[in-house]
Amino acid sequence: MPMFGARDQHLRRIRDTLGVDITHRDGTIRVAGDQDAVAQATEILEQLKSLVQRSGVVDPDDVSQAIARATGDESHAPDRPVEVLHVGREVRPKSPGQAEYCKVIRNHDLILAIGPAGTGKTYLAVALAVEALKQKLIRKIVLARPAVEAGESLGFLPGDLQAKIHPYLRPLIDALNEMVDHDQIKRLMEQEIIEVVPLAYMRGRTLNEAFIILDEAQNTTISQMKMFLTRMGKDSKVVVSGDVTQVDLPNHKNSGLTDAIRRLKRIDGVGVVELSKEDIVRHRLVQEIVRAYEEEPKRRR
Numbered sequence: 001m002p003m004f005g006a007r008d009q010h011l012r013r014i015r016d017t018l019g020v021d022i023t024h025r026d027g028t029i030r031v032a033g034d035q036d037a038v039a040q041a042t043e044i045l046e047q048l049k050s051l052v053q054r055s056g057v058v059d060p061d062d063v064s065q066a067i068a069r070a071t072g073d074e075s076h077a078p079d080r081p082v083e084v085l086h087v088g089r090e091v092r093p094k095s096p097g098q099a100e101y102c103k104v105i106r107n108h109d110l111i112l113a114i115g116p117a118g119t120g121k122t123y124l125a126v127a128l129a130v131e132a133l134k135q136k137l138i139r140k141i142v143l144a145r146p147a148v149e150a151g152e153s154l155g156f157l158p159g160d161l162q163a164k165i166h167p168y169l170r171p172l173i174d175a176l177n178e179m180v181d182h183d184q185i186k187r188l189m190e191q192e193i194i195e196v197v198p199l200a201y202m203r204g205r206t207l208n209e210a211f212i213i214l215d216e217a218q219n220t221t222i223s224q225m226k227m228f229l230t231r232m233g234k235d236s237k238v239v240v241s242g243d244v245t246q247v248d249l250p251n252h253k254n255s256g257l258t259d260a261i262r263r264l265k266r267i268d269g270v271g272v273v274e275l276s277k278e279d280i281v282r283h284r285l286v287q288e289i290v291r292a293y294e295e296e297p298k299r300r301r
Helices: 006-018 035-055 060-072 096-107 121-134 162-175 182-189 222-229 256-264 284-300
Strands: 021-025 029-030 110-112 140-143 194-198 209-213 237-242 269-272
Touching: 006 035, 021 194, 029 035, 029 060, 029 121, 029 284, 060 096, 096 110, 096 121, 096 222, 096 269, 110 121, 110 256, 121 140, 121 209, 121 237, 140 162, 162 182, 162 194, 182 194, 222 256, 237 256
Parallel strands: 110 237, 110 269, 140 194, 140 209, 209 237
Antiparallel strands: 021 029
16 A cells, blocks of 8 residues: 555554554554554554545655654654755655765765665755755865766767766756756856766865765776775865666776775764665656566576
8 A cells, every 4th residue: 555655664664663563454454552652653644544645655754744743753854955056946855764864964074875776865965065055065066977887988989078978977967957047057067166077087186165976986996986085175075875786897896885885984974874775766666676676586596
């Protein structure tokens, strides 16, 4: 049922939060436990039922809001919205994992994030970069990506350099377009307040008072990752994200992202976040697609 979430994730969230037992069979839901907790769980389920009747879907953000209303505990409410420059646009984390991701970004100088496609790794990082720019916490945003998986060999592509690198930077530009009005993006890029560049263009630079994002970082080598991380200057923040299940490096080279997590995770000021299938917020089928590809190899064993 839509109100239960994929694999009953919403029911598990209510059960774990309130310490109740929830079972459902043949359209009947039973809640057992402490009397007050049962009453709160019942109120939450009624809220979710009404939401399904109105809109047909329930997401983790809806569950968080329902828990906060029923318990009166605002710590369960979703994180505050991210301030962006696009008029009328509001960005909010849509799952507990995404909320934690936003908190880690706000509270650390270097963030290493891994997770499957659709978990908002890039989108939320870009939103928080725009927020930091709006609040004048930084002077510059730099968005970087390996420009052709594993090696950045652009020569075989048609057109000039800009035409060659554009397809590889498009996901970053798409995210940016949802946060900032088109005319503002153009002006900020002309002023080099926002840069969208291939990873190779980071070599030799030191970036002070900047919010720097490296996307698709699983496709960096260890030496590329070291080069990138050492660009970090005074009062800067760096977010490195990727999907370690989709490493495209040749010759079985080790991923710079997994290596960086291993080396740096215990350093003060470094935050490590692992998002999961439960945090996927694209089309509802994306979560099922990810699960199907994970389960197929198990069936072949």
